[in-house]
Amino acid sequence: MNRFERRRAETRQSLVRAARQILAETGDTSASIQAIAERADVGFGSFYNHFESKTELFDAAVTDALEEFGQVIDERVEGIDDPAELVAAGFRLTALMADSHPELLRILHDRGLAHIHSDRGLAPRALRDLETGIASGRFACGNATTALSAVGGTLLSLVALRLARPDLDGDEVASDLAEMVLRMLGVPPDDAHEVTRRPLPGHA
Amino acid sequence: MNRFERRRAETRQSLVRAARQILAETGDTSASIQAIAERADVGFGSFYNHFESKTELFDAAVTDALEEFGQVIDERVEGIDDPAELVAAGFRLTALMADSHPELLRILHDRGLAHIHSDRGLAPRALRDLETGIASGRFACGNATTALSAVGGTLLSLVALRLARPDLDGDEVASDLAEMVLRMLGVPPDDAHEVTRRPLPGHA
DNA sequence: ATTATCTATAGATCTATAGATAATGC
DNA sequence: ATTATCTATAGATCTATAGATAATGC
Numbered sequence: 325m326n327r328f329e330r331r332r333a334e335t336r337q338s339l340v341r342a343a344r345q346i347l348a349e350t351g352d353t354s355a356s357i358q359a360i361a362e363r364a365d366v367g368f369g370s371f372y373n374h375f376e377s378k379t380e381l382f383d384a385a386v387t388d389a390l391e392e393f394g395q396v397i398d399e400r401v402e403g404i405d406d407p408a409e410l411v412a413a414g415f416r417l418t419a420l421m422a423d424s425h426p427e428l429l430r431i432l433h434d435r436g437l438a439h440i441h442s443d444r445g446l447a448p449r450a451l452r453d454l455e456t457g458i459a460s461g462r463f464a465c466g467n468a469t470t471a472l473s474a475v476g477g478t479l480l481s482l483v484a485l486r487l488a489r490p491d492l493d494g495d496e497v498a499s500d501l502a503e504m505v506l507r508m509l510g511v512p513p514d515d516a517h518e519v520t521r522r523p524l525p526g527h528a
Numbered sequence: 529m530n531r532f533e534r535r536r537a538e539t540r541q542s543l544v545r546a547a548r549q550i551l552a553e554t555g556d557t558s559a560s561i562q563a564i565a566e567r568a569d570v571g572f573g574s575f576y577n578h579f580e581s582k583t584e585l586f587d588a589a590v591t592d593a594l595e596e597f598g599q600v601i602d603e604r605v606e607g608i609d610d611p612a613e614l615v616a617a618g619f620r621l622t623a624l625m626a627d628s629h630p631e632l633l634r635i636l637h638d639r640g641l642a643h644i645h646s647d648r649g650l651a652p653r654a655l656r657d658l659e660t661g662i663a664s665g666r667f668a669c670g671n672a673t674t675a676l677s678a679v680g681g682t683l684l685s686l687v688a689l690r691l692a693r694p695d696l697d698g699d700e701v702a703s704d705l706a707e708m709v710l711r712m713l714g715v716p717p718d719d720a721h722e723v724t725r726r727p728l729p730g731h732a
Numbered sequence: 733a734t735t736a737t738c739t740a741t742a743g744a745t746c747t748a749t750a751g752a753t754a755a756t757g758c
Numbered sequence: 759a760t761t762a763t764c765t766a767t768a769g770a771t772c773t774a775t776a777g778a779t780a781a782t783g784c
Contacts, residue, residue, distance in 0.1 A: 328782055332736065354558055356772055367738040372774070437641060437688050470704050473685040481681025484641050485674075500674050508712035532756055536762065560746055571764040576748070 336374045338364040343385035348427040351434050353382045389431040390445035396425065397446055400525060407457030408511050411475065412502040412520040414450070415482060419498035422486045433483045440476035441469070450475060457509070464510025471509060478505050540578045542568040547589035552631040555638050557586045593635040594649035600629065601650055604729060611661030612715050615679065616706040616724040618654070619686060623702035626690045637687045644680035645673070654679060661713070668714025675713060682709050 325333075342364035346355050357378060361368045375381040401413045422429050441447060454471045457463035465471050482501050486494055499520045506516035529537075546568035550559050561582060565572045579585040605617045626633050645651060658675045661667035669675050686705050690698055703724040710720035 326783075328735070331781080335737080352557065357774090358772070367736095369739075369775080370737055373736060433641065437637065437684055440685060440688055441692065465708060466704055470689075470701060470708070473689045474682045474705055474708050477681035477683070477685025477688075478678045479681070480641055480684070481644055481677040484644055484681075485677045488645065497674060500670055501678055504669060504674070504678050504712045507714070508708045510711070510717075513714075530757075532761075535755080539763080561748090562746070571762095573749080573765075574763055577762060 332373075335364075335366055335370055338366050339371065339374060339381060340385050340388050343381050344389050344427060344431065347382065347385060347389070347434065348430040351430070353378060386431060386435045386439075387444060389428055390436070390439055390442070393421075393425075393428045393432055394444070394446040394449065396421065396428070398449065403525060406519070407453045407460070407462050408506055408509075408516070408519045409522060410453050411450075411505060411509070412499070412522070413524060414446070415479060415502035415505070416495055416498040416520075416524055418479060419482060419486050419494040422483075422490070422494060429483055429487065433480070433487055436476075436480050436483070440473060440480075447472065447476065454509075462511070465508070474508060475505055478508075536577075539568075539570055539574055542570050543575065543578060543585060544589050544592050547585050548593050548631060548635065551586065551589055551593070551638065552634040555634070557582060590635060590639045590643075591648060593632055594640070594643055594646070597625075597629075597632045597636055598648070598650040598653065600625065600632070602653065607729060610723070611657045611664070611666050612710055612713075612720070612723045613726060614657050615654075615709060615713070616703070616726070617728060618650070619683060619706035619709070620699055620702040620724075620728055622683060623686060623690050623698040626687075626694070626698060633687055633691065637684070637691055640684050640687070641681075644677060644684075651676065651680065658713075666715070669712070678712060679709055682712075 339360065342360050345363065346360065347353070357371050358368055360378075360381070361371050371381075375384070397414055397417055400417055401410055404410050404413055418429070439445060439447060441451075451468055451472050454463065454468040454475070458465065458468055458471075463471070478501055482498060485492070485497060503516045503520045506519065507513055511519070543564065546564050549567065550564065551557070561575050562572055564582075564585070565575050575585075579588070601618055601621055604621055605614055608614050608617055622633070643649060643651060655672055655676050658667065658672040658679070662669065662672055662675075667675070682705055686702055689696070689701060707720045707724045710723065711717055715723070
């Protein structure tokens, strides 16, 4: 990747970053291309070197944000093997991201539902963990796809609650919801409670 | 309400209906006021007699749609007393609405998450049913607000799944998810399964 | 020489309002 | 007489492109 290509990639990334900021702040895509380019500190005409339409840019921005969300969670749960503990950690770390990554959480809130079964971001990894858990008997529920819907929907409701009620204790709400989800997946109640109260990795 | 007021209300309702159609079809609010007025078959300037901005109209349209959604479900579950059966019926009737009320379901999909704890639509009634169930011991879970988040999020994931995969058996997916939700709420597994397979009112 | 970026701009579109018209209440 | 609706339009804004400029590869 030579300097030319790097520069081109930087311009593109500036546009994507600006689009992400706008999505997080306003939630809609009505900003003009002019305003987006200005915020990206990029010449107006450059937009058309990278995207054919505003829709294309915002699609790229959502994918970019959700991919980053998946990576952030991914990194932090490394080393956890128990599928139940993975789900719990995912919920609790997401709640923590309301403070550390508010932009990501807003985009997840507004666009996440349409990506629950996406093949990018957190979804494919969550699906794999659910399948592993079902296969090993840790989870007792029908099929992984339905389970992914339920887990994903509940995670999104956690995000919504976290954003609407910043006064509530985030980790407590997250742990409570994770406990409910684990019971939903067929984990015995006592077990579900214990798993969701374990210390988080890097937060011990 | 005299003829004057009725006529005024009709114009307003035409605008709201057009906005709802646009939300259901495109999911975004970028249509011009001109285009909205045209679709509503209303003079362009009339828009400003009823709304100060496009945002105001679309807010009204979302509220209107979710209120109607709540009423449709409400009517059909009349006579059911068991909170667990109410939740199950709510899920299964929502899935059926993908065919009977596709417009409502699309709006619920795109805007529902922000209204999970709303004081209009289905949310307040669901909250009441959850509280009743907790008080009577039918549900065994911490607090109703957290439960509403989880139930609402799962319902939205059902809507997303139903819209993304119309090939799946809607009632089966809905029953499966309802069963999982009931287990989450602390209903014994056998019981949760049985309740979610009862014949629906008006579908016996 | 090639390619991306930037500036400037034409043409299209949109918003908000002013003024005319039509419908109703009293 | 009052009020909502409609048509027409001024002014602002936006999109897409053309052409000039700057940066890099060979």
